Amino acid sequence: MAPLRLLAGLLLALAFAAGAQTPAAPEIPGEQAQRDLRILKRAFTDLHPGLYRYATPAEIDAEFAAADAAVKNGSSRAEMLLTVSRLAAAVQCGHTWVSRYNQSPAVEKGLYGRDDKLPVALRWVEGRALVTGSADAAVKAGSELLAIDGRPVAEIRDALLPMLRADGRHAGAQAKRLSQLDSGANGGAMDRLFPLRFPPQGGRYRLRLLAPGATQPEDVDVATTTQAAREKAVPLEAAQWSFRVDGDVAVLTLPTFAFWGQDFKADAFLARTLNAIRRVPFLIIDLRRNEGGSDAIGRMVLAHLLPTPLEFPGYAVESAYERVPYVLARYLDTWDFGFFDRTGQVTKGPGRNWRLPDATPTRVEPREPRYPGRVIALVGPQNSSAGFLLARDFKRTAAATLVGQTTGGNLRGLNGGQLAWITLPASGVAVDIPLLASIHPGDVPDAGVEPDVRVAPSFADAAAGRDTEMLAAFALIARWQGRAPKP
Numbered sequence: 480m481a482p483l484r485l486l487a488g489l490l491l492a493l494a495f496a497a498g499a500q501t502p503a504a505p506e507i508p509g510e511q512a513q514r515d516l517r518i519l520k521r522a523f524t525d526l527h528p529g530l531y532r533y534a535t536p537a538e539i540d541a542e543f544a545a546a547d548a549a550v551k552n553g554s555s556r557a558e559m560l561l562t563v564s565r566l567a568a569a570v571q572c573g574h575t576w577v578s579r580y581n582q583s584p585a586v587e588k589g590l591y592g593r594d595d596k597l598p599v600a601l602r603w604v605e606g607r608a609l610v611t612g613s614a615d616a617a618v619k620a621g622s623e624l625l626a627i628d629g630r631p632v633a634e635i636r637d638a639l640l641p642m643l644r645a646d647g648r649h650a651g652a653q654a655k656r657l658s659q660l661d662s663g664a665n666g667g668a669m670d671r672l673f674p675l676r677f678p679p680q681g682g683r684y685r686l687r688l689l690a691p692g693a694t695q696p697e698d699v700d701v702a703t704t705t706q707a708a709r710e711k712a713v714p715l716e717a718a719q720w721s722f723r724v725d726g727d728v729a730v731l732t733l734p735t736f737a738f739w740g741q742d743f744k745a746d747a748f749l750a751r752t753l754n755a756i757r758r759v760p761f762l763i764i765d766l767r768r769n770e771g772g773s774d775a776i777g778r779m780v781l782a783h784l785l786p787t788p789l790e791f792p793g794y795a796v797e798s799a800y801e802r803v804p805y806v807l808a809r810y811l812d813t814w815d816f817g818f819f820d821r822t823g824q825v826t827k828g829p830g831r832n833w834r835l836p837d838a839t840p841t842r843v844e845p846r847e848p849r850y851p852g853r854v855i856a857l858v859g860p861q862n863s864s865a866g867f868l869l870a871r872d873f874k875r876t877a878a879a880t881l882v883g884q885t886t887g888g889n890l891r892g893l894n895g896g897q898l899a900w901i902t903l904p905a906s907g908v909a910v911d912i913p914l915l916a917s918i919h920p921g922d923v924p925d926a927g928v929e930p931d932v933r934v935a936p937s938f939a940d941a942a943a944g945r946d947t948e949m950l951a952a953f954a955l956i957a958r959w960q961g962r963a964p965k966p
Contacts, residue, residue, distance in 0.1 A: 504553070505552070505553025505554060505555065506553070506554070506555045506556055507550075507553060507554045507555065507556060507559060507905050507906055508553050508905075509550060509551045509552050509553045509554070511904075511905035512550035512551075512553060512554040512559060512905060512906070513547055513550060513551060514904075514905065515559065515563075515903040515904065515905045515906050515908070516543060516546055516547055516550065516562075516563075516566075518807070518810060518901070518903055518904070519563065519566060519901065519903060519910060520539075520543050521804075521806070521807060522807055522810075522811075522901045522910070522912060523539070523570065523912070524799075525799060525800055525803070525804055525807060526799050526800060526803065526807070526899065526912050526914060527570065527572075527575065527799055527894070527912055527913065528797045528798050528799045528832050528894060528913070528914065528915060528916035529570070529572055529894035529913065529916040530570060530799070531831075532571070532572070532647075532891070532894070532916070533570075533571035533572070533646075533647045533648060533925065534569055534570055534571050538569065539569060539570070542565070542566055542569040543566065546562050546563075546565070546566055549562060550562060554906075556585060556586070556589065556590060556906050556907065556908070557590055557675040558675075559903075559905075559906035559908055560577060560586065560590060560672075560675060560906070560908050561642065561672065561675055561676055563577055563903070563906070563908045563910060564576070564577045564642035564672065565641055565642050567642075567644065567910050567911075568641060568642050568643055568644055568656075569641075571645065571646065571647055571648060571652070572644065572646060572894050572913065573644050573645050573646040573655070573863045573864065573887060573888070573893070573894075573895075574644075574864070574893070574894055574895045574898065574911060574912075574913040575644060575894070575910070575911060575912060575913065576643075576644040576910070576911055577671075577908060577909070577910055577911075578900070578909070578911050579591065579667060579671060581812070581900040581902075581909045581911065582907070582908070582909050583902055583907035583908075583909060584907075585906075585907035586906075586907050586908055586909070590671075590675065591670075591671060591706070592705065592706075592707075593674070593705070594682070594703055594704060594705050595674040595678065595679055595682075595703050596670050596674060596703060596704050596705060596706050596709060597627075597669060597670075597673070597674075597684060597701070597703070597704075597709075598613060598614040598615040598618070598701050598702065598703070598704045598709055598712075599612065599613045599614070599615070599618055599624070599686075599701075599709075599713075600612040600613070600662035600709070600713045600715075601624065601660065601661060601662050601669055602661050602662070602663075602941060603636070603657055603658070603660050603661055604936050604937070604938045604941045605935075605936075605937065605938045606633065606636070607623055607632070607938050608623065608624040608625075608632045608660075609621070609622075609623060609624070609938065609941050609942055610622040610623070610624055610688070611662065611713075612662075612712075612713030613713065614704060614708065614709045614712035614713055615699075615701045615702070617699050617701065618686065618688060618699060618701060619688075619690050619691060621690075621691040621942050622688045622689060622690045622691060623688065623689040623938075623942070624686060624687075624688060625687040625688065625689060625696055626686070626687040627677065627684055627685070627686055627687075628677065628679075628680065628684060628685050629685070629687075630677065635673065635677065636657070636660060638676055638677075639660065639668055639669075639672050639673060639676065640653075640656050640657065642668070642672055643656040643657075643659045643660075643668055644656070644659070645863070645887055646863060646887060646888055646889035646893060646894075647889045647891070647925040647926075647927075648925055649885070649889070649924075649925050649926045649927055650885055650927075651860050651884070651885030651886050651887050651888075651926070651927030651928075652860075652887055652889070652927065654859075654860035654884060654885065654887070655860040655861065655863060655887035657860070658859075658860050658861050662713075662715070663715055663716065663768070664715060664716075664718050664734075664735075664768070665768060665770050665861050667706075670706045674703075679703050682702060682703050683700050683701065683702055683703065684700070684701055684703065685698055685699070685700050685701075686698070686699050686700075686701055691942065716734075716768075717734075718734045718735045718768070719734070720732065720733055720734070720743075720745070720748055722752050722755075722756070724755075724756060724759055725953075727759060727760050727761055727956075728759065728761045728762070728763060728953065728956055729752075729756040729759045729761070729762045729763070730762075730763045730765060730949075731752060731762060731763070731764045731765065732765040733764060733765065733766055733769055733780065734765075734768040734769055735768070735769055735770070735771075735772055736769065736771055736772030736773045736774075736776040736777055736865045736866065736869075737770075737771065737772030737773065738772065738773070738776075739772075739773075745776050745779065746779060749779065749780065749783060750848060753783055753848045753849075753850050754848050756850070757848060757850070757851070759852065760852045760853065761852055761853050761854075761855070761956045761959075762850055762852055762853070762854045762855070763854075763855045763856075763857065763949070763952050763953075763956075764780070764854060764855070764856045764857070764879060765856075765857045765949070766856055766857060766858050766859075766862055766866055766869065766870060767857050767858065767859045767861060767862070767883060767948070768861055769861065769862055769865075769866030769869075770861055770862070770863050770864055770866050771863060771864025771865035771866045771867070771868075772864070772865050772866075773865060774865045774868055776865070777865045777866070777868055777869035777872070778841070778843055778869075778872075779846065780869060781843055781869065781872050781873070781876070781878060782843050782844060782845060782846035783845075783846050783847075783848065783849055783850055784849070784850055784854055784878045784879065785843060785844075785845045785846075785849070785876070785878060786845060786849070787845065788842060788843065788844050788845065789842070789843050789876055790840050790841065790842045790843075791840060791841045791842075791843070791872070791875070792840055793837050793838045793839050793840045793841075794837065794838050794892065794917050794918060794919045794920070795834065795837050795838075795917070795918040795919075795920075796834070796835040796836070796837060796838055796896075796915055796916070796917060796918070797828065797832040797833065797834055797835065797915070797916045797918055798821055798825055798832060798833045798834075798835060798914060798915060798916075799831065799832055799833070799914075800821070800833065801821050801822060801825055801827075801833055802819065802820050802821065802822060803819040803820070807901070810901045810902055810903070810904065811899045811900070811901050812899065812900055812902070813897075813898065813899040813900070815897075818897045818899065818914055819899075821833065821835070824836075832916070835915070838917065853880075853956075853959065854878060854879040854880070855879060855880050855881075855882050855952045855955065855956070856869075856870065856873050856879040856880070856881050856882070857882055857883050857948050857949065857952060858870045858873075858881050858882070858883045858884070858886050858928065858930055859883045859884040859885075859886065859948075860884055860885065860886060860887045860927075861887060862886040862887055862888060862927075862928070863886070863887035863888045863893075864888065864893065864895060866886075866888075867886050867887060867888025867889075867893070867927070867928065868888070868893075870886050870888075870928045871886075871888070871890070871928050874928050874929075874931075880931045880932065880955070881928065881929075881930040881931045881932070882930055882931065882932045882934055882948060882951055882952050882955065883930045883932075883933075883934055883935075883948050884930060884933065884934070884935055884948075885926075885927045885928065885929055885930065886927040886928040887927055888927055888928070889925060889926065889927065890919070890923050890924060890925075890926050890927070890928070891918075891919060891923045891924070891925060892916065892917035892918050892919045892923075893913075893916075893917055894913035894915065894916045894917075895913045895915065895917075896913070896914075896915040896917070897913070897914040897915045898911055898912070898913055898914060899911075899912055899914055900912065932951065932955060934947060934948050934951040935947070935948075936948060
């Protein structure tokens, strides 16, 4: 019996050892994760000309110290993406982010391409989440999403906002961050970040919804999907220029100025449109979804509205370096490697940056066909980069009455114009870093462009399919004409 007891004891010990084995090694060992963070901090310090424009050195150091402590025992790739997203957002720069572009295959396919996305498209209005479309028949468009897996949407919003990009800390910048939770070309954080921060359980999410017309919420279990599959069922709004005429009002929708690599000719489209509406007395230009693209296209739009030439003042242009350090160059990519060597082009400034030749004053000449009527521009927090610049120039010149919300962007100037992205070697996470900063003289506030007529969308209007801001623009035109607006 003794040998049998000995054998039984040995088997029990082996079973216990198997059950108490060391946990699996992290996807990215701690020392490699920390090295990624050191490389990123070096890149920010050596390359980013606006690193301390809205954040202090102490704030940036504190963010990196917290991140370093969080990954010291190792990290998953998903956790690294969230950590790096927060570090990029801490710079308070609209062009510094873990983008949906330029990512390594490990991120693009392994994280962004996963089947862990919500089957619904969302729009956040007045702090509430509206379902604008659904790939799951159990969820009705027009429903209000109240919670996911028991987490109120406000908790989810607050968890993701510190990872989202905007220029500065003003109210429009915060609204710009919030707009990135929407399902759209300028949003998508609920696809990129939410499933990593709050992963689904067993390939499903439990949604608490208030259906249209219902008085009590209900819980609905939905299967996860891929972003591509959901967008096939619920297509995104196209980023195409368009126009329509409604009586004595023309509406010109300009959702982007980014047409690189496309055959679209913005100048020809504008000429055809303005010739077609030359006798229509009022024009509404809808810029609300316009994040930017080519500054020259925005100036061209302005030129078609000007009766006389205008000149905008120049400004200083700064870079953080003369030459990109070799130790960083191996991790960097861009579309023009000439950006990495400014020898003979820059002089050392009084602070950390180098000065390029100042941007010369810009003269905008009126352009034919010129639109002679009265113009309203619809603006909002998604306006940043070139979209912000056109809203700013409309305000400066009074070429259009601005209706809507405070824009994104920043009157102090933007970081951009030239861009590189750094791919961190262990995690494969890529971060966009702007390489130039525009510096405007004087005591310029941390602010976006304020509308002349402030109008914010309401949840009730959005749920009913009404466009609050467009209706306000038509009502303003009715007042200009001395008549009652259409109901």
